Amino acid sequence: MKQENATVIEHHNFQGDYRILHFAAPTVGPLVQPGQFLELQVPQLGDRILRRPFSIYKADAESVSILYKPVGRGTESMRLLNVGDAVNIIGPLGNGYPELSEGKTPVLVAGGYGNAALYLKAKELPVQGVAFFGGRSALDILCIDEFKALGWDVRVTTNDGSLGTEGLVTDAFDPWLTEQNTDVELFVCGPNPMLKAMGDRAIEHGFTAWLSLDENMACGVGACLTCVIKRKTADGWEWARCCKDGPIFESREIIWED
Numbered sequence: 001m002k003q004e005n006a007t008v009i010e011h012h013n014f015q016g017d018y019r020i021l022h023f024a025a026p027t028v029g030p031l032v033q034p035g036q037f038l039e040l041q042v043p044q045l046g047d048r049i050l051r052r053p054f055s056i057y058k059a060d061a062e063s064v065s066i067l068y069k070p071v072g073r074g075t076e077s078m079r080l081l082n083v084g085d086a087v088n089i090i091g092p093l094g095n096g097y098p099e100l101s102e103g104k105t106p107v108l109v110a111g112g113y114g115n116a117a118l119y120l121k122a123k124e125l126p127v128q129g130v131a132f133f134g135g136r137s138a139l140d141i142l143c144i145d146e147f148k149a150l151g152w153d154v155r156v157t158t159n160d161g162s163l164g165t166e167g168l169v170t171d172a173f174d175p176w177l178t179e180q181n182t183d184v185e186l187f188v189c190g191p192n193p194m195l196k197a198m199g200d201r202a203i204e205h206g207f208t209a210w211l212s213l214d215e216n217m218a219c220g221v222g223a224c225l226t227c228v229i230k231r232k233t234a235d236g237w238e239w240a241r242c243c244k245d246g247p248i249f250e251s252r253e254i255i256w257e258d
């Protein structure tokens, strides 16, 4: 984990409300593993306001990108960032997705900005499988051409039917799963109800699912305990910090709370 004043080198609309922020980040960029995130200090909010967490969409030796959607005070203020502005970032944070297990077929499942969080994993995996992407409408289905270009078989569902099949991501995944003879391993990122739905299926059908939990975070480095969840242990449960012990957990580790 490093801290760096990263200079904005690109900032533009991507699709619908989503925007891309690309930083020169020669300190953080080379360290990034798929599924990790960074904590960004929004300059317009001043230095006493909590940082905001964002999955790392792309990274290389010189730079990092995030794909974000303005939803509140911090992310709305980020719209004001201009090329040349310096933004303090801490990263890469979190555990990242593990390696694919020997002999398994990888399956990606994502919704909204979860697609961005899975892009580096999709690029790194030694084999390509099926990618199930869901969203409210066509504008929430991100980067599908990039996943297709990497060789993924992309299946889209939208709640309003404006792209792909109408319904939830599970409406496409369930019939597909019943036809499989292969041993699948899932890499999932999206809203918690989607994560739980995929985790339940993993437990029921006996496959592994790596779920990237979306919990509110404050410090992002394991100190404040804002982001704790209950994790199963051999004799009960323990608190686990999503920012430090996660955000990625195997489905069987998580105790879901209402």
Ligand SMILES: Cc1cc2nc3c(=O)[nH]c(=O)nc-3n(C[C@H](O)[C@H](O)[C@H](O)COP(=O)(O)OP(=O)(O)OC[C@H]3O[C@@H](n4cnc5c(N)ncnc54)[C@H](O)[C@@H]3O)c2cc1C
Pocket: 037, 052, 053, 054, 055, 056, 066, 067, 068, 069, 070, 071, 072, 073, 074, 075, 076, 113, 116, 117, 213, 214, 215, 216, 217, 247
């Ligand atoms: C590990 C991780 C990775 C993330 N990656 C991305 C990403 O790649 N792109 C992206 O657009 N967003 C991502 N988020 C969500 C992003 O951090 C929040 O949207 C942001 O912190 C909201 O800040 P704000 O000040 O604009 O909103 P606030 O004014 O703080 O809140 C506005 C609304 O956003 C909700 N919100 C606040 N924090 C979160 C959160 N952590 N997750 C979900 N909803 C939240 C609040 O409940 C509220 O309804 C990620 C969150 C986590 C934990």
Ligand code: FES
Pocket: 216, 217, 218, 219, 220, 221, 222, 223, 224, 225, 226, 227, 228, 241, 242, 243, 244
């Ligand atoms: S956000 Fe502070 S411990 Fe996780």
